Structures are given as structure tokens and as C-alpha cells.
Amino acid sequence: MTDEVVTYATLNRPEAFTQEQLGWVPWLHAPAVEELTDRQYDGLMDRSRAASDYFRLLARDPDILGARTRTDKDIFYNTKDGLPRAERELAAVATSRANGCVFCASVHARFASHYSERHDDVQRLLDEGLSADLGPRWNAIASAAQALAQTPPQLNAAHLRALGDVGLDALEISDVIHGAAFFNWANRLMLSLGEPEEPNLG
Structure with missing residues (x-):
């Protein structure tokens, strides 16, 4: 059976990055x-x-x-060693924000807020992107994640030094890089298969 492409002219699409729960509509039948x-x-x-x-x-x-x-x-769940869960989520948020994946950003922003209890800082990242001032440690993580999301990637030695300067060890830096790299791929997959929508609360 051939997949039928689905089009939705009247989707209630989100107008901005948000921490609210969103729906997601595939363009192909699941x-x-x-x-x-x-x-x-x-x-x-x-x-x-x-x-x-x-x-x-x-x-x-x-x-x-x-x-x-x-x-x-x-x-995200194997946090016995390396970066705390909140900062793994932060890297995913920064990557998703850079890639324009509103749905992924919303999911991981909620987790980042939950585990860090820094809701306002997470929202600032969603609202302002790389220009957001989140404090030295979070700035370094967000900057490295967003540099990896560029095409071609712009991560360089200065980003790694910045991560070390705010106290991240080699394993924690590896978590930032691998988390951001995975979400760079995951965002592109999700963006190519469907789009987010605001939930119908009526």
C-alpha cells in the first residue's frame, strides 16, 4: 500500500517556542x-x-x-556519571532552539525546568536563543550545543575551553557533545516528518 501524504491547511501551529505541551501531526500515515x-x-x-x-x-x-x-x-537516563540530567536536557533545548524544532524544544525545556528548577532561564533560552544570558556554566553548554547545530558545525577549541573553564570534566563535556549531536539528528528527522500543533482546549 502506498503511503498517502497528509496536508493540514488549518493546523493550529504554535507561534513561538514554548514550554507548554504540544501535539505533533505527521505528514504520512502512522x-x-x-x-x-x-x-x-x-x-x-x-x-x-x-x-x-x-x-x-x-x-x-x-x-x-x-x-x-x-x-x-x-x-537522558544514564546519569550515574557525567553531566546532570538538567544540563543534558539544556543541551537538547539549545540544539532544538537553533534548529527551529519547536516540538522537541518544548519537551526538553519542560524537563530542563523540572530538573533544574530554573524555569525562567529555560524560557529565556527559548525566547532569546544564543543571546540569552543564563550564567557562565549554562552559557557555555548552550553555546557549544548551538555551535554543533550549525551547518557546517562551528564547534571549536574555544567552546571546549569554555566548558572546562566552568568546571566540566572530560566526561561531562562528552555528554554535552553527544547529547547535542544526537538531537541535531533527531530534530531534522522530526522536522522532515510532520509539524507541531497547539492542543485544542475548546
Whole structure:
């Protein structure tokens, strides 16, 4: 069966970056929950993700989805060593802000706010981008993440020195780089498959 492209002329699209919860609408039909195979559920890893149109769409290639899911979980949940969860989320927010991925920015901004209790600073990053002054440590993390998001990447030795100067060790710097690099890819994938929408509260 050939995929049918879906167009939505009347989507309630968000007008700015936000920490509010957004919906996401795919441009291609995602498989229905009842159509998912055991292999596709293996790719999802977490069965609750089947509720998401995005993850069901990615489940069309369950092996790639499985690799993506394991990478995602390791970046954000394996925090025994390295960067604290709040700053891993911050790197994802900065990358998503630079790439214009409103949906990803909203998700990870909420996590960054939750784990850091710095809601206003996270919102400042969403509102102002790289010009936002978040304090030396967060400035260094956001700057490095956004430099990686450029085409071609602009990350250089000065960014690494800045991260070291604010106290990050080699493992923490690695977390910034790998988290930002992963989200640089994840943003582009999401941006190519659909778009965010404001929830219908009526």
C-alpha cells in the first residue's frame, strides 16, 4: 500500500517556542496501534510510546527505531556519571532552539525546568536563543550545543575551553557533545516528518 501524504491547511501551529505541551501531526500515515507487530514493539522498547504518532511512524523501521530509542534513553537516563540530567536536557533545548524544532524544544525545556528548577532561564533560552544570558556554566553548554547545530558545525577549541573553564570534566563535556549531536539528528528527522500543533482546549 502506498503511503498517502497528509496536508493540514488549518493546523493550529504554535507561534513561538514554548514550554507548554504540544501535539505533533505527521505528514504520512502512522500505523495504528492495533497494527503494530511484536517486532515493532521491540523497537519502541516502551509500549507506552505506541500512543505517539511520531514513534508509530518510526516503527515502520523497527531496527533503526530500536537503536534510536536505546541512544535516547542512554543520553537522558544514564546519569550515574557525567553531566546532570538538567544540563543534558539544556543541551537538547539549545540544539532544538537553533534548529527551529519547536516540538522537541518544548519537551526538553519542560524537563530542563523540572530538573533544574530554573524555569525562567529555560524560557529565556527559548525566547532569546544564543543571546540569552543564563550564567557562565549554562552559557557555555548552550553555546557549544548551538555551535554543533550549525551547518557546517562551528564547534571549536574555544567552546571546549569554555566548558572546562566552568568546571566540566572530560566526561561531562562528552555528554554535552553527544547529547547535542544526537538531537541535531533527531530534530531534522522530526522536522522532515510532520509539524507541531497547539492542543485544542475548546
